[in-house]
Amino acid sequence: MARIRNFYAGPAALPTEVLEEARDELLEFAGCGVSVLETSHRSKEFDQVHNDAIGLVKELIGLDDSYHVLLLQGGASMQFALVPMNFLPEGGSADYIVTGAWSQKAVKEARGIGNVRIAADSESDGVFTAIPKQDQLDLDSGAAYCHLTSNNTIFGTQWSAFPDTGGVPIVADMSSDILSYRFDPKPFGLIYAGAQKNLGPSGVTLVIVRQDMLDRCSGSLPTMLSYKTHADKNSLYNTPPSFGIYLMNKVLNWIKRNGGVDGIEKINAEKAKRLYDAIDDSDGFYRNSISAGDRSKMNVVFRLPNEDLEKQFVAEGLAVGLVGIKGHRSVGGIRVSIYNANRLDAVEEIVSFMNNFSEKKR
């Protein structure tokens, strides 16, 4: 059976080359006689994998030495709690910009820990179809940080330019679009991302944290819940998720070989354009109601004339090898996730399927 076109929202498609490399090395890597799955995290072979992955993140994003790159566990959901536990002091307050279900969850966890101000909330009748503009933000210049979600996997929106927070450090959940475009990291105090969309498999969480934030970490946290522990120990305080880090290393190298972030960004723009064109040129058969500048380049969501046609779309797509295109269970419809590892040929295939389907069913 030919490899399927995988449009899952995460865990998501990985580059075939990466999977092939991992397969070929699965019983022995780095000429050391054992699998990376069974080598000590203190071995020199793993140490190189680990440090190279960290170095590649710095290089690809263009981080200066004020940033620490941590490779942790627990996913973005764990960071929803760790961010306020580490950085929201008693009596202080943090700004949250709410643009979808994930930022709502981040707010919920932060409220359990300290004072939260909502700097903007783009919800309207239970859905989120826009990203707030600068003049719609009610920012607190004294906030400990300003939290945002860079891309919203469920509603299909994405920040095209980050807000000016006037020096308040931005804390961003970039789980679903990290390393898919170039951005200036300087305004960011902390960035976190579950690996399972653009970076590797599930089970590894990338955290990028600026030194001045670490200096402000709460001193009374359990060891494992403090970002300072992991920065001080180069993410090796305890046994890391080593196979996930090894695969992330391979994905980062694959990004580098494919033109780095700039090369990837160019392809991602083209992929998204093809899909949105197919929607916009369908005479209303496919509908996406996101404001033009706020459309996600990672998760393209759309509706068909009715739910029955949506079911047919998913079933007929599956029959021709297009997997993972059902919308999130909370909103329905169709979602086509096109992270870095999904290349133009996969997008061309689903666009062609969309055109055939709408012609047939119109």
Place this chain on the structure above:
Amino acid sequence: MARIRNFYAGPAALPTEVLEEARDELLEFAGCGVSVLETSHRSKEFDQVHNDAIGLVKELIGLDDSYHVLLLQGGASMQFALVPMNFLPEGGSADYIVTGAWSQKAVKEARGIGNVRIAADSESDGVFTAIPKQDQLDLDSGAAYCHLTSNNTIFGTQWSAFPDTGGVPIVADMSSDILSYRFDPKPFGLIYAGAQKNLGPSGVTLVIVRQDMLDRCSGSLPTMLSYKTHADKNSLYNTPPSFGIYLMNKVLNWIKRNGGVDGIEKINAEKAKRLYDAIDDSDGFYRNSISAGDRSKMNVVFRLPNEDLEKQFVAEGLAVGLVGIKGHRSVGGIRVSIYNANRLDAVEEIVSFMNNFSEKKR
């Protein structure tokens, strides 16, 4: 190059069959066209892997329906904090039995959260060479729980029979000997284990928790730090470490094919006997000072006449393909870790090496 004999303390040797299966399926598993590394954690194929792994843990250990099996992240070090955060109420107290470096770390985290009583501490001049006997335990019948470490990887000791806590739930760190022998789970309120020794790769943490403990969980915890969240959501509150769970599933099936826990226990006893016999029959060339009944069947630690000979032992061992036999950096000496996946032939090989080495260097 022939596969090396891997005696790492963790991440540690995995069954070769498991690695081969994973390799053969790495680009496509369960006939679904995609890799397990890139399938949704909500797909029916992953759901089966996940639920089968949970079912196998229950079956192999013999857990009744009052126990929940959770597959989490963060390692044992994370549980050091989560256990008291969940179960140590304000004004209450928990008993800790200290038998090595890992239980010391568990105590340190618990002290940051609530009242800790030391029910026993077998440290003597900085080392731990024994497990406390029942009459050496100063147990509090009102304790919220009694914490112990079942096997001590650094000092090479292991509980051969668990203490009678008079109904106080035992909470055990079984990271390094889970599923290596049969035991009665009934006195245990919670068991946790990082997977990377006897269960699979690093990045998955097995937690077994009894319903009555869940009923006592603190209600004010961040969502991800509450055992109740993970029990309520069958460990799928957020994206799980899916590849680690998939490999754990394969290791559990391998245990089942190899006679289950009883079959594994028999082999483990024989493996340990061979190594301790080699030590005890060496006329003092190899020395292990652990009380006979407290010797670990998982981590066999010993010293040579001097550090120079220990260095030679490690280097010459490596030269003939025996990897990972250097003692923990905090104590020095030699450590041979013989978890489930290290079979008798591997032990025979190192015993033969030990005999040759001592003859040559005596």
